[in-house]
Amino acid sequence: MNVASETTRSLIVFGRDESRKAHASVFLLPEVEAAESAARLMGMHSHRVEPGDAPDIVLRLPAGKLFDSGKAFVPFVKSELYTRIAALAGVADEPRPHSADASDPDSPENASAGSPEALTSHADEGQGGGSGDGGGDGGSPDPWARLAVGDVVLASEGPDEGYFEARIMKAKAKGIFTLKFRDYPEAPQVDRSYYQLGLIHPRQLAKK
Incomplete structure (x- = not known):
């Protein structure tokens, strides 16, 4: 469930896993710094968002969760949303290689x-x-x-x-x-x- 608002400073943590599936979530104060550390530990990206910035992206993101291990729970998101996050953060997106035809049910x-x-x-x-x-x-x-x-x-x-x-x-x-x-x-x-x-x-x- 999304808990972000247009008046809250937040941090977007995002990245693709080994299968190239897109993950992203939002963290609010006071978890922003801990979430940045978690992103580094997990090899993911992070991007700070000031109040009122990109509400069409931030308000669509699920809330992340920090673990005692220092890592974080960053759920799956749709590729369309992930592409917009990458553009907002100035990060080059690397989608899944197109190795199978999109119409192939076995892809x-x-x-x-x-x-x-x-x-x-x-x-x-x-x-x-x-x-x-x-x-x-x-x-x-x-x-x-x-x-x-x-x-x-x-x-x-x-x-x-x-x-x-x-x-x-x-x-x-x-x-x-x-x-x-x-x-x-x-x-x-x-x-x-x-x-x-x-x-x-x-x-x-x-x-x-």
């Missing part, structure tokens, strides 16, 4: 940030579909019913975020799963209902 970009509808479609293709007879999938027409601890699924950190890979750590009652985002091991675990999860095509999983 990492589509597998990591597709819409729930697209994810469902690809999952149904490889696992019998919701209206099939379940041939080759253990007899269950619902692939979500087979989710178990250790499975990798796609989940979002919030309504404005894309979908990213997370591992199921615990299965709770009423179809609730506890997840840990695979590319951000220091981030806190989150709970998501089964209907908030996307399934990864088996061919994509086989490549990992």
Whole structure:
């Protein structure tokens, strides 16, 4: 949830991870200096924003969180927003290399940030579909019913975020799963209902 305002001095911490996925968050006083140190420790960028500067960017950013280790939780953001942050800070952006056609459903970009509808479609293709007879999938027409601890699924950190890979750590009652985002091991675990999860095509999983 965003806690920034147009009258508060803030710091944007941003960077791309090893998979070239974009991360960014905002930190407010009195955490600005500690967040700058965290950015250096994590090899990320930081940019101080004075009150009233770039509200169209700052007010869209999720709030970051500092860890006792000196590092910080910097959530995923959309590439469009990240590009604007990089331009504001005067940092050259280095997006993911275009190694696969954007229309290829097996490309990492589509597998990591597709819409729930697209994810469902690809999952149904490889696992019998919701209206099939379940041939080759253990007899269950619902692939979500087979989710178990250790499975990798796609989940979002919030309504404005894309979908990213997370591992199921615990299965709770009423179809609730506890997840840990695979590319951000220091981030806190989150709970998501089964209907908030996307399934990864088996061919994509086989490549990992």
